[in-house]
Amino acid sequence: MRIRLLTLTRAAVVAIGVASFLSVTLAGQAPAPSARPRRPAAPAAKARTAEGFPDLQGLYNTATLTPLERPDPNKLVLSEAEAQAIEKTEAARIERASRPSDGGRDAPPVGGDGSTGAAGNVGGYNNFWIDRGNSTIVVDGQRRASIVVDPPNGKVPPVNAEARKRAMAALRATPTSDAPENVETAARGAYDNPEQRPLGERCLLGFGSTSGPPSLPVLYNNFKQIVQTKDYVMILVEMNHDARIIPLNKPHAPAHIKKWIGDSVARYEGDQLVIETTNFTDKTRFRGASENLKVTERFWRADDKTLMYRFTVEDPSTWSTPWTGEYPWVVAESDDRLYEYACHEGNYALGDILRGERLLEAEAAAAQKK
Amino acid sequence: MIKGLSGTTIALAAAALTTTLVVNSTTAVGQGQAAYRAPRASDGHPDLNGIWQAMNTANYDVEAHVARAAMALRAGPYGPLPAAPVLAMGAIGSVPGGLGVIDGGGEIPYKPDMLAKRKENQEKWLERDPEIKCYLPGIPRANYMPFPFQIFQSSKAIFFAYEYAGAVRNIYLKDPGPAPVDSWMGQAVGRWEGESLVIDNTGFNDTTWFDRAGNFHSDKLHVVERFTRTGPDHLRYEATIEDPETFTKPWKITMPLYRRVEPNAQLMEFKCVEFVEELMYGQWRKNPLPR
Numbered sequence: 001m002r003i004r005l006l007t008l009t010r011a012a013v014v015a016i017g018v019a020s021f022l023s024v025t026l027a028g029q030a031p032a033p034s035a036r037p038r039r040p041a042a043p044a045a046k047a048r049t050a051e052g053f054p055d056l057q058g059l060y061n062t063a064t065l066t067p068l069e070r071p072d073p074n075k076l077v078l079s080e081a082e083a084q085a086i087e088k089t090e091a092a093r094i095e096r097a098s099r100p101s102d103g104g105r106d107a108p109p110v111g112g113d114g115s116t117g118a119a120g121n122v123g124g125y126n127n128f129w130i131d132r133g134n135s136t137i138v139v140d141g142q143r144r145a146s147i148v149v150d151p152p153n154g155k156v157p158p159v160n161a162e163a164r165k166r167a168m169a170a171l172r173a174t175p176t177s178d179a180p181e182n183v184e185t186a187a188r189g190a191y192d193n194p195e196q197r198p199l200g201e202r203c204l205l206g207f208g209s210t211s212g213p214p215s216l217p218v219l220y221n222n223f224k225q226i227v228q229t230k231d232y233v234m235i236l237v238e239m240n241h242d243a244r245i246i247p248l249n250k251p252h253a254p255a256h257i258k259k260w261i262g263d264s265v266a267r268y269e270g271d272q273l274v275i276e277t278t279n280f281t282d283k284t285r286f287r288g289a290s291e292n293l294k295v296t297e298r299f300w301r302a303d304d305k306t307l308m309y310r311f312t313v314e315d316p317s318t319w320s321t322p323w324t325g326e327y328p329w330v331v332a333e334s335d336d337r338l339y340e341y342a343c344h345e346g347n348y349a350l351g352d353i354l355r356g357e358r359l360l361e362a363e364a365a366a367a368q369k370k
Numbered sequence: 371m372i373k374g375l376s377g378t379t380i381a382l383a384a385a386a387l388t389t390t391l392v393v394n395s396t397t398a399v400g401q402g403q404a405a406y407r408a409p410r411a412s413d414g415h416p417d418l419n420g421i422w423q424a425m426n427t428a429n430y431d432v433e434a435h436v437a438r439a440a441m442a443l444r445a446g447p448y449g450p451l452p453a454a455p456v457l458a459m460g461a462i463g464s465v466p467g468g469l470g471v472i473d474g475g476g477e478i479p480y481k482p483d484m485l486a487k488r489k490e491n492q493e494k495w496l497e498r499d500p501e502i503k504c505y506l507p508g509i510p511r512a513n514y515m516p517f518p519f520q521i522f523q524s525s526k527a528i529f530f531a532y533e534y535a536g537a538v539r540n541i542y543l544k545d546p547g548p549a550p551v552d553s554w555m556g557q558a559v560g561r562w563e564g565e566s567l568v569i570d571n572t573g574f575n576d577t578t579w580f581d582r583a584g585n586f587h588s589d590k591l592h593v594v595e596r597f598t599r600t601g602p603d604h605l606r607y608e609a610t611i612e613d614p615e616t617f618t619k620p621w622k623i624t625m626p627l628y629r630r631v632e633p634n635a636q637l638m639e640f641k642c643v644e645f646v647e648e649l650m651y652g653q654w655r656k657n658p659l660p661r
Contacts, residue, residue: 050412050525057526192656194647203643225540227527229419230412234522234529236538243531243538245520245637259639338540340553344643345505345577354654361656 046271047301049228054271056226056233056299056307059338060329062215063133063222065090068325070146073153083136083143090134097127131220137327139308147216150312150324159288163318167288191357194350199283201350203343204260206239209286211261213244213277213295214311214325223338224329226299226307233266233273240343246275253279258291260284273299290317305331408565408599413525415562416599420521421630421637424514424607427468429501431583432623433477434470441465441582442496455496471514471623478585479618491584499582503650504642506537506554508578509571509593510609510623518630520637521597528560528567533637541569549573552589566598580611588615603629 047055065086070076078086137144146154159167190196200207208218215224215237225236235244246264253263263279275297282291293315302308310326313319408416427435440452440463456463469475480488491498501507507515517533528541541560549557549572557573571593579586596608605627612620652658 057524189656194651194655202647204641225527225529227522227524227529229522229524231419232520232522234531236529236540240536241538242536243529245531247636253636260641261639337546337550339551340506340555342506342554345554351651351654354651358654358656 051230053228053268054273054301056273056301057228058226059332059336060224060307061222061332061336062217062224062329063131064137064217064327065133065135066137066144066147066327068147068216069156070154072145073155075145076149076154078136078143078145080143087135094127129220131222132217139326139328147325147327148323149326156287157319157321157323159318160320163288166290191354194354197350197353203240203347205242206237210239211237211242213262213297214313221341223332225338238338239341241341255279262295271300288318289315292317302328406600411523413523416565417523418521418567418597418599418605419523421518421635422521422605422627423518423630424625424627426471426514426625427466428471428514428625429511429516429581430465430468432471432581432585433583434475435467437467438465471625473622473624479621481616481618484616488584488586491586495582495584500578501582504535504646506535508554508574509556510595511578511580512537513607514625517640518637531637533640535642536640554578566596569595571595587613590615603631
């Protein structure tokens, strides 16, 4: 069994998201082929459910070392050697981190050891937690350097003036569903109320848009389960046991019915499942998006072991152009299990975070009186 | 008395009626109404797909109980009165009566020393009921909370999604062996026995309750559920509950579940985690609201 996180019910710690992605410097630049048009699906990918729908069912692992955005705008496709170098670096990190620690070591220094993210700081995450896979993604036989394929530079477009204005006007330290904890949320006043903490810390949604839509790979707990029936598609997101219940060929819920993970409707188009999601709450805020966010997801079976996932994000109130990403959902290994992600039930952290801040304030007030 | 019928005929008719009633209230199949043959799903088994909901008071108390003023009570000059924290709820906070869902109308066979713990649970209900904190409900409670749940049955999988707290459980169709870790919703292994889906549930922790009345179990809980279609829009739900640490013998609950037949029926989002933040963390705001 590969190293993966067993979510214990007492585990309420939440993590760095986007910030955790490997930042890889690539050598040996070659002219960049862009994302190629879809090749016809292999015969194995033609499996159908009893209802005649493309059969997408199963347990999938979406962990990957490929980041959402890539550092080199000209290079979507990695050479085999480049991909192997990334994988070797991660394998070496895992090997180092798996060595027994010194039982006589001291506690981390007050304020952390200077390293970034939750894995450093006060030692919140050791290697037990981390499971972002051990390979880069492969799409149409190409090793990929980013999930984003459009814009062709592999970067999420900058948010527009309207979105910046909205962000400024929002509460200080606005929580977002993919806030890299410890980064955007440590601003002054960010510990005043539970509502100011990131959604992951509050156990409302997984961090890093793991639930989506669009669903993105994160530091750990990257399993998804898909069940298809005559009238529905159900996508279970491991973190936080969010079941996306998606009716086929039905209209959206009324516009004022907002949901944390949006209101999704689905249809089949040939070999593809197409899911369209709107009606997000104004608290979901995927990468600063507004409640006008619309996400279109397409799933199709590339081969026996692989489901392809392609998403397009649109929100004119946030980005001047739509943007698109794609990555495979890989069939889980036969001994992989999806465990219960009981986050809220063991969330001692949120209370402790707020209590800790009140304690610091009390200490500061006492010091001032002296 | 109906003219022309002999005493024997009446006796036979009465016996037949009794038989029908007995059959309907037990797990027997192949006779009377219980022999309803459900439409088949794509896996060839009875089709359990749909949105279902219980309509009874089992979530208040699985045992028979009369209506009372509130879940949390205190002594009043002429008998119990609503406790201060729930007083403002008035009639909305009162408890409807019910004859219970335990087979034979009985009581839960607690070991004598365990009854004291239930009493304590009732006295400290506001602090202890996991539902108050939006914790995962466990099995069997998830199936008779006042929220709908949805069964997804395909040729490859059976999956339950509950509106309350967004609880879920995947039903293993191949036994993966003993649960590797305890959980709130347990490990469910399903099999078909004729018209019934039988789910064997183990691997529970000791933190869920059966109802708001403080009925509890240990981590030795073992629940065997049977879901049987009894008509186009009805399921019979049965659960046999075993926990040698808490009960002297297994006991069983039975109830109908009703299909939510509204054309627009759907599971709504009920992320109650957000709703209990003020209760659980509000006192640690920088500027706490008055309590």
